[in-house]
Amino acid sequence: MTHTGSTASSDRVAGRTAVVTGAGNGLGRAITLALAERGASVVAVGRNQERLEAVEGKNIRAATADVSDPASVEALAAELSGETVSILVNNAGVPGPVASLVDIAPDEWDDVFAVNVRGTYLMCRAFLPGMVERGAGDVINVASVSGKRPLIRRTPYTASKMAVIGLTRTLAYEVGPAGVSVNSLSPGPVDGPRMTRNFTLEAERTGVTYEQAEEAFVSRAALHRMLTEDEVAAAVIAMLHMPGLCAADIDLSAGMVAP
Known part of the structure; x- marks a missing residue:
């Protein structure tokens, strides 16, 4: 079967509904603004209502949710049940502690994985069924170059980002046959x-x-x-305009290499 739902137009952003997590500041804010500027209707998701409201504007509306909490994600999905969400950008993430592994408490480790990995899983679990049913959609998971090279004293973060890359590649093979593209973007230092x-x-x-x-x-x-935040946002837009891109991890790191 040939799926053409997300490739019929040369402009693969305008007119679509996108959900961006971690949208209240940083990369999430930049990605949200870039999508909205190109004509997407963007749902800006985050935990801080005040920050989200500061991002709201033309083509952007706020939705408060904690991506690490199943009930919160389910409530968000229910709130958007009448929307045709065809772009999901899983950007929410926490940096975690800066310390040697032996000095990191289990709760600190779990907090990083709860947002960076569990949050990505829960959001995909909530919004993929609609994409699969429609036979079209794009998921971009924001990983990190740190998931592919050493970053001393940052083991929870690097391990979580490597997990996001693994999740992305496997998930792409699960939903790719239905016409849904899943990719990850690995920025370097921003x-x-x-x-x-x-x-x-x-x-x-x-x-x-x-x-x-x-x-x-x-x-x-x-x-x-x-990098700049705008460069990362531009990469998201570029990835959405590459209809053959699937199961890929894009390295956007200004040429960062392992020491």
């Missing part, structure tokens, strides 16, 4: 508050300056810089 936090902690731990900690990190990238 300039913003999270990296500022990481560089500050690394400088404190090693006794170097903030600038030295930042330089040591970005020097591993071919472009010798971090």
Whole structure:
């Protein structure tokens, strides 16, 4: 059977309904705005209602939900049951602790996996049936280049992002025959508050300056810089315009390589 529902138009964003998690700030906010600017009707999902309301505007409406909580995700799906959600961007994520594995508490480990992996699973579980039934849809799971290379003292985060990549590739083979594409996007370091936090902690731990900690990190990238949020959002748009893309993990890391 040939499925053409999501490939009939050269513009694969305008007129579609998208759900973006972790949409209140950072990458989620940038992805939400990029989709809305291109004519998608976007449901911005997150836990912080105030942040979500700040993102609301033309083509964007807020929906409060905790992606790690099955009941909350089920309530969100029920709220959107009358919508034809054909784009799902699982962006919600937490960075977790910065510490050696032996110093990480089980609860800290579980908190990272609850959002980064369980949240992705629950959102897919809630919104994939409609896509499969219609024979069209796109799921983009935001992973990380850190799921594919060492990131010292960040084991919960790196392990969770590797899990997201594995989930993506296997899920693509489950729903691909029905016409649904599932892919992951693995950004490298993105300039913003999270990296500022990481560089500050690394400088404190090693006794170097903030600038030295930042330089040591970005020097591993071919472009010798971090990404911007808008560059990651643009990658999501580009992936949606590649109808043959499925079971893929896109590395968007400015050429970041393992040390």
